[in-house]
Amino acid sequence: MVCALKRILLAFIAFVIHFLLVQLGSVFTLPFGYASVIWPIAGVTLGFYLVYGLPVLIGAFFSTLLCYFLDDKMAAMPTYILVIFAFLNIAKFYISRKLAERYIQPVRVHLPTDIIKFLVITGPIAAFLPAVAFLAVLAWQVNLHFDVLLFISTTKWVGEVVSMVFIAPIILFLTTNTYVKKGKRPLTAALTTLIIIAAIYAIYISLSHFQQLERERQFKAATQPFIERTYLATEILSANLKSLKGVIKVNKDLSIMQFSDFSASIVNEDIKIRALGWLPKIDDANRAQFEDSLVKQSLSKEGIKQLTSSGLVPAAQKPYYLPIMYLSPLAVNRAAIGLDVSSHPLIKTSVFKAIEKKQSVITPMVPLVQQMDKFTGVIVYSPVFDEVSATHSRLVGLVEVVFELDKLLYNVHQSTEHKDYNFKLSYGESNTYQSPSFNEISVFKHTVTLALFDKNAAITFASTNGFERRLIHWQGLVVIGISCFIGVMCVMFVFFIVTYNTSLKKKVADKTKQLVDQNIELTAANKAKNLFLANISHEYRTPLNAIIGFTEIAQREVKEPVALEYLTQIQASSDILLKIVNDVLDTSKIQSGELTLESRAFNPTLATQQVIEMLNEKALEKNIVIRTELAPNFFVWLLGDETRFKQILLNLLSNAIKFTKNGEVLIKASTKACENEMRIITVLVKDNGIGIDKAVQKLLFHPFTQAEHSTTRKYGGTGLGLSIVKQLCVLMNGDIKLKSNIGQGSEFLFNIQLPITEPLTTPENTSITTIHRAAFKNLKVLVVEDNRINQIVVKKQLATLEVTCDIANDGQEALTYLENHCPDIILMDLQMPYMDGFTASKIIKNDEQLKHIPIIILSASVGAEDKRQAAELGIYDFINKPFKCEELTEILYKYVS
Known part of the structure; x- marks a missing residue:
């Protein structure tokens, strides 16, 4: 007893769930009806049937019957057909279970072959035969084109397969059953499957929605010509009535011949009308005279007549009549001559309304006297008045246009692309005409309102079967099929991931540890590289400082020409070596992101001229003229890194001179204002040198790259200059471009973006030749430097400026010196034994009696971190070794001035 109640309860639950899910799927039914791709109930029913057995099928069967009876299209079929459909609906589940029990029970989820066999057998194969049977029964009962029936059946099959393939396994994974052996983390697999089927449904809904919108747009566009032509027809009919009224007012005594001729002249052959007519107002006293006129003009011998239930009879006596006097064409309308419309039982209301409202009025659809067996006749009456006075008018009569609504609309319909729609x-009330094939339950319908004389007409358009067949969207089913295949692969992939999760986690952990170790090694290697470059840079710059310093001192003190020539060569070679060291260090800083730009006021015109002065002698040695075309707007003060700007220009100009035998090098520059007080600086450096092959131009801005390997041997260089130029341009919100051909020279065009600023008021030239030595008199400088040779160089350079200095060999010695002395300026090296420069500077800046003394960093290597530490101590001036006397002078002058 308990078991029976449990089965009944299970069947009832299955019935409720099935019914609710069918209602959900029905929302997405095809426009033709009968089927939907989104049909989750198939998978749910299969899953529950495989787990709980026969009661689920019983509940699903009765739910299916109920849903059929509630569906308009299905309910129109005989009951036994609905029972057949219901059996077919549950047959696929029974077939699916039998195939699964015979071939694949249980399914081992870690084996791909088991999963594929289960999905194929319980889905596509099990649902195929019921889908074919559904197609056959539907074709027997429904009058639809075969391709529509095939599309409906295929859609039904695809919808059921997608649901059975994705949803049924979810239920099996989450319950205990004999079909699927549980794997690890079934919720993960179930959630993945739900996401995938939701994505498939979303794809289908999107495709269907956009297709439906497009077809609806096409349908409305197809009906537009009909609307326009119908409106045009009403306008033409109104124009005909107005023309007739004008003629009647001018000539009330016109003959039938004149009326016919005029009517023929205004009739539009494209508008199928029955007749144009004139109906004068005839008082009873003038009835005999009017009837004689009809006889004399051979129009009618019957006089004024009226329509009764027994036909046309002589009109009863009344104060006045509105009889039809003229109709054109006359031959087919003669039977209506003399008819008094004011006594017509069907149209007299419209006649009196036209007179009362003084406007054109359309009658209901009526049988015409000329054709009493047809009820599609329509007449439009328009009254004609004589203006007796400013406030009073007298009715003269009526003009009318008579047409058969079916013929007029048929003609309009035929003149358009009418194969896509029917109309109504x-x-x-009761004034409706529709085309013969109009279908109220068509897929597409839309209604427009049109003014029809004194009425508002509603025109309803319904799609034809031919148009609806275009809704067959096989591509959508193909997309769903492909999506389903991809989804199955994804679900299988998730199963494999879950199955092998433990081993995978171990492998991931091992790989992660390896990567962490490698990252630590790479970080250490990068730090070692940066430390090496900093040390090697310091080691290079220290002897270079001595070479360049002593060379500069010797050039001032030695007078022998030969010795001066040798010193010039030493200076040139030292400059080249210094440039190589700077390029290598700059490249390293750029790659590590440590290169920072200064922000000081400078003038690009003055900076350009200074670069030209530096290289002018080298150009003259090769008979090269440096020509400039600097626009007036190039003389502007900008906020940026003048040194790096000069570095860009110096690289490009020195290359131009290097690779040009003779001729000229052009520097063309200008600026352009842009938003936020910014300026775009554009500089062109053009030479007529050896040129660059297009094949290697794209590599030219890469580090350690030159156009050819032979270039290094012939012209020298590291191949770093243009790479640095490129990176500096990018750092200044710009770029550089190259235009060159072999043997035709090169054009380098770079642009940067900097803000404008106020002009900087500084001496025009800070070289020692223009600064009064008196400015440095009595200046006391403490030089903190551990290298003996560098001590001599600094001392000699200061002596040139007539500046006296004392030497401290390290930071501790400097602090001892400051206990008894107070210099005006301290030149501080950074890397020293016993106590480095930063430690000593920090102690000085924290001492109330010493912190006022300016400290200038004098070091062979100053990086971004060094500048940051110096800024924290309030130190902002640096002299990089090797240095020249002019650089030292410029810094010192800043403090003495």
Whole structure:
């Protein structure tokens, strides 16, 4: 007893779930009806049936019957057909279970072959035969084109397969059953499957929605010509009535011949009308005279008549009549001559309304006297008045246009692309005409309102079967099929991941540890590289400082020409070596992101001229003229790194001179204002040198790259200059471009973006030749430097400026010196034994009696971190070794001035 109740309860639950999910799937039913791709109930029913057995199928069967009876299209079929459909609906589940029990029970989820066999057998194969049977029964019962029936059946099959393939396994994974052996983390697999089927459904809904919108747009566009032509027809009919009224007012005594001729002249052959007519107002006293006129003009011998239930009879006596006097064309409308419309039982209301409102009025659809067996006749009456006075008018009569609504609309329909739609026109109660194939339950319908004289007409358009067949969207089913295949692969992939999760975690942990170790090694290697470059730079710069310093001192003190020539060569070679060291260090800083730009006021015109002065002698040696075209707007003060700007220009100009035998090098520059007080600086450096092959131009801005290997041997260089130039341009929000051909020279065009600033008021030239030595008199400088040779160089350079100095060999010695002395300026080296420069500077800056003394860093290597530490101590001036006397002078002058 308990077991029976449990089965009944299970069947009832299955019935409720099935019914609710069918309602959900029905929301997405095809426009043709009968099927939907989104049909989750198939997978749910299969899953529960495989777990709980027969009661689920019983509940699903009765739910299916109920849903069919509630569906308009299905309910129209005989009951036994609905029972057949219901059996077919549950047959696939029974077939699926039998195939699974025979071929694949249980399914081992870690084996791909088991999963694929289960999905194929319980899905596509099990649902195929019921889908074919559904197609056959539907074709027997429904009058639809075969391709529509095939599309409906295929859609039904695809929808059920997608649901059975994705949803049924979820239920099996989450429950205990004999079909699927549980794997690890079933919730993960179930959630993945739900996401995938939701994505498939979303794809289908999107495709269907956009297709439906496009077809609806096409349908409305197809009906637009009909609307326009119908509106045009009403306008033409109104124009005909106005023309007739004008003629009647001018000539009330016109003959039938004149009326016919005029009517023929205004009739538009494209508008199928029955007749144009004139109906004068005839008082009873003038009835006999009017009837004689009809006889004399051979129009009618019957006089004024009226329509009764027994036909046309002589009109009863009344104060006045509104009889039809003229109709054109006359031959087919003669039977209506003399008819008094004011007594017509069907149209007299419209006649009196036209007179009362003084406007054109359309009658209901009526049988015409000329054709009493047809109820599609329509007449439009328009009254004609004589203006007796400013406030009073007298009715003269009526003009009318008579047409058959079916013929007029048929003609309009035929003149358009009418194969996509049928129509129904309605204006008021019982005044409706529709095309023969109009279908109220068509897929597409839309209604427009049109003014039809004194009425508002509603025109309803319905799609034809031909148009609806275009909704067959096989591509959508193909997309769903492909998506389903991809989804199955994804689900299988997730199963494999979950199955091998433990081993995978171990492998990931091992790989992560390896990567962490490698990253630590790479970080250490990068730090070692940076430390090496800093040390090697310091070691290079220290002897270079002595070479360049002593060379500069010797050039001032030695007078022998030969010795001066040798010193010039030493200076040139030292400059080259210094440039190589600077390029290597700059490249390292750029790659590590440590290169920072200063922000000081400078003038690009003055900076350019200084670069030209530096290289002018080298150019003259090769008979090269440096020509400039600097725009007036190039003389502007900018906020940026003048040294790096000069470095860019110096690289490009020195290369131009290096690779040009003779001729000229052009520097062309200008600026352009842009937003936020910024300026775009554009500089062109053009030479007529050896040129660069296009094949290697794209590599030219890479580090350690030159156009050819032979270039290094012939012209020298590291191949770093243009790489640094490129990176500096990018750092200054700009770029550089190259245009060159072999043997035709090169053009380097770079642009940078900097803010404008106020002009800087400084001496025009800070060289020792223009600074009064008196400015440095009595200046006391403490030089903190551990290298004996560098001590001599600094001392000699200061002596040139007539500046006296004392020497401290390290930071501790400097602090001891400061206990008894107070110099005006301290030149501080950074790397020294016993106590380095930063430690000593920090102690000095924290001492209330010493912190006022300016400290200038004098070091062979100053990096971004060094500048940051110096800024924290309030130190902002640096002299990089090797240095020249002019650099030392410029810094010192800043403090003495």
